[in-house]
Amino acid sequence: MQKTIIGMIFHGEYPTHPRIENQALHLISEGAEIHLFCVTYQKKKAGMVVHKGINVHRTYLPNWMYKLSALAYTFPLYHRLMSSHLKQFIQNSKAQTLHLHNMNLAQPVFDINQSAKLPIVLDLHENVPEIMKLYPHLQKGLGKFLINPVVWKKKEQEFIKRSAAIIVVTNEAKEEVLSRVEIDDSKILVLPNFTDDSFIKPEYDKSLAARFKSKFNMLYIGDTGVRRGLESVMKAIPLLINDISNLNLIIVGSSSNDENLRVLMQKEGVENFVSVEGWQSENLLADYVNVAHVGLCPILRNLHHDTTYANKLFQYARLGKPILASNSTAQKNLIESESWGLIHEANDPEDFAKQLKKLYLDETLRTQLGQNAAKSIRKKFNYSSSEFGIEFYQELNLR
Template sequence: MNIGVVVDNEFDHDHRVQKEIRLLQDEGHTIFVLCFDFKNTYKTYPDLTVNRVRIHRKLRDLFVLLSTNFKFYERLWKNNITQFITNNNLDALHVHDLYLAKAAKKGIQKSTRNIPLTLDLHENYPAAINSYEWAVKGWRKYVVQPQKWYKKEGEYLNYADRVIVLSTSFKQNLLERFAFLKSESIYVHPNMPDFESFQTFEKNDYDVEFDSKLPTLFYFGVVAKRRGIMDILPWMIELLEEGNQFHTLIIGPTDKADKTLFQSYIDHPILKDHLTYIPWADVKYLPAYLKKITIGLAPFQVNAQHDSGVANKLFQYMYGEIPILATKCKAQQELIESAECGLLYETKEEFKTELKRLIANPNLRQKLGENGKKKLLELYENRADREFLEIYRE
């Protein structure tokens, strides 16, 4: 089957999408990708056809800013999707993220090819956009009007023949809110890492320069208020002031709106000697970092967006047999409690108590880490990340 995959990014660093494509190729499908070209240098893929829409990043960002009430972004994608379907003789279209659903459906109609549309939800988008600083602060909130996406959600879901979600709890949430959705049309695909790729990374024995003699806390991912990392940094300062000894390693890009605040923590007279920040690292180095880590952090703010699925960092910590300290977002709480692979907190005092408990108890850390790896292997054995393949077998 010729399957067209559409993502509104540069594709090269979208590991979830790349993993899905590899699994589809293993099933014998031929995959074509439609993504953006921001005039950078990109990888070549000998077993994959990648079609890129050339556009200046600032123009794309402007279209996104206006996309709630204006159709510039929708038309851009509709026209390119129509051509994408026709040129590659596609049998099915697999589109990532809610906001592309309407453009995808119109593109299919304009192509005159009656092919099925799969909508792959990476998050609860209405909740997500209402948490983005760029969308809810200052004059932008009047242009973006992010609250309108709560009303648009049902319309956009209805364009799809099949829907993919991150967790069972989010699937149930959608079924409760939208009567037209059918359970058999929604597939759960958790953000589990590409196990084969991680094993290859380890075999290559990549080395990293970071090392600390102190117990090390690790946060891997976007640095932003909405991710909760800004909430716990002041608590870490308190713990250091109280005489606790640990180091924190943070790897990931910082949201533009939060750079000033985050820099103030990096420069804090107490924290600066106990924190290492790396703006970006290729995922191939992640197994090497995990071998130097004591505790994995998942401090996401509890809201509808973060309740919708488990972030890939939790599965990455589990792969590295790292105990997890996390908030009680619904999906990640369910995973951590079922696997017995970490500790949970709701308040500052609970965070401090549980962190000190983990630092002081290496046997507990080892047990939680082993439980996490065991659970992850069970998920792979049960093919939890392959349910979506049934869409194309049908």
């Protein structure tokens, strides 16, 4: 039987990217050959390497092209410069199906594919046209005038129609796409950001556990930008410390908003209740989840957040940690339907404090919610239980 060869295309650097890597490893476990196109801004990393069984094809780009990529659907220069690299990748990989991770490189891929006519899967990790409205560089200066989310949305809709299949993260994202693009709903596969068994370690970092042993730890993993909602958590801490004297917020991540968060910590007088860890190795994330009593996802509400799941939800759940999350629609529906945790009103410090206090005071509740989360990950929220696998691609090639 002919081997199934899948060519994944990503506009960013790899490793690592949990969604891409977990998909690739699952497909490899089923016998597929995976080739991944990505970029690097370091010449010494350019070329082809094998990482965890994934054939990674890195194309070197000078740093100025990173900024140019934001103008991809304003001026064609970025896509023109990428076309030859993508064409070479498609030819060298001998891919039978192309899997586009997000829409950033969709235009040149669809243009190149007019002759090859390979099935293209468009994997929308996020609602890029909506979320880019909130990017700081689109709020001011030239970015405000040169980068138009409306154009990105029109292009996204075009690519959705032209793709053989669409993958989205949540049922809410599927409904949102169907509300604005006339396609058959069978064309869309819902595939959350599952966390596989490798996230569980036989032994966790003892020094990290010792650092946080005496604390009641709230954990946040990820980007710390304003839309992630950490400001409301900072403001909630003063409302909690009289009742929870050993309260500690662990932040694993960073962003250009960090200085604003530092100023807010000082203003609220909570510096001694926050551990700012910055970005950490992917290998250490499970060690941080291990020391947490509660996993946080306080994201603010917007069309993108209301239709997506953060990777962190499944990382918390995989290790059996109860979750305290905002009422952004998709995560609220998931957490409430599966009884993984409690929900607070987004951007509401008082309600956050109220719900956190419930979890602190009721260890039995925390344990039950954590057990529910871990069980449903094992039974339901994993690649083996999904419709995603090698047959998904084989069927596309038979159409």
